[in-house]
Amino acid sequence: MQKLIYSGLIGAIFGLGIAISGMANPAKVLNFFDVAGSWDPSLIFVMGGALLTTALGYRLVFGAASKPLFDAEFHLPINKIIDARLIAGSATFGIGWGIAGFCPGGAIPALGFGGVSVIAFTGAMVIGIVLARALDGLRHKPVKAF
Template sequence: MRELLALGFGAIFGLGIAISGMINPAKVMNFFDIYGTWDPSLAFVMIGALAVAIPGYALIFRMSRAPVLNAQFARPTKTALDRRLIGGAALFGLGWGAAGFCPGGAIPAIGLGEASVYVFLLAMIAGMMAMRQILARLD
């Protein structure tokens, strides 16, 4: 049941990303091109998502002692900003700005069948695997 719900919610997210045009890397990159062909639509997508998510989370946390399909809510245990978080966020932002894809937009973009999507996903997976190896040596 849990996997079916995850699939359903993922499909809703992917549909929203596709409808909003965020599977198009040019649209995303134009958001970052402030002095050129700036396109503010990504900001509206983010604001719309926050407008739904913030009250939704507040309502769910207020009404429920535990989630329906788990013993407890999975909340972050770390709250401090550290080098790993800041470095990872910076790398994510650089990759997003350079490629025009983030994982949330690249997965639904697979349906486009464009080579750039597959190159991005392979590079992302390679980067995740390399970072996992680096962190294992550091710990």
Template sequence: MRIAIALLIGMIFGLGIAISGMANPAKVLNFFDFAGSWDLSLIFVMGGALVTTAIGYRLVFGARAEPVLEAAYYLPANRMIDQRLITGSAIFGIGWGISGFCPGGAIPALGLGYGSTVLFVGAMVAGIALTRFALNALSPPARA
């Protein structure tokens, strides 16, 4: 049941990304082209997402003490703005600005036939794996 609901939610999200045009990297890159073909639609998509999320969080957390399909809500425990958050955010933003894809737009775009999407998603997965490997290699060993 959980997998079916997650699939349905993912399909709705992907459909929204595709309909809004955010799966098209050229549309996203045009947002950053102030002197050329500037496209302001990304602001409206992001604003709509923020408003929807804020309302959704208020409704869900205000109505239920625990989720329907889990024992508890899994929320981030770390609320610190630290070097890892800033570095990751900067890398995300640079990658998004260069490629026109973010993970939320790239996954639905896989089904739209853009050739560069497969390359981007492959590089994203490789980057995630490399980062996890590096963090595990750099972290001190656990004590018994």
């Protein structure tokens, strides 16, 4: 239960940060990409703040703890291979972010503001996740011999 409470608290703090920074507003994000028009560089500062917070957080957590509070071990990415799957996923993420102005981190908190565009984006995102997992499951499914 404690794990659930802390997870909810961390999610609420993240969502509040997204809302305060304006990143739940797709127009603000799209203006960042419009370097020839109404460019808004504030996204750089939000990303820089996130990078700094993450770097300090990793330094503090891994320097002070051998394991997380609510799990047996830290779950860190171990795959260091840059392959077609990673590139395709990154490109899909970037194209979707550039077209819609939402990324998953900004869309979930934006659901609290309502609106057709964020509901449509989140629905499409969920469908995409389900399809990707289904296709990945088919790709890695063992084939039975006769």
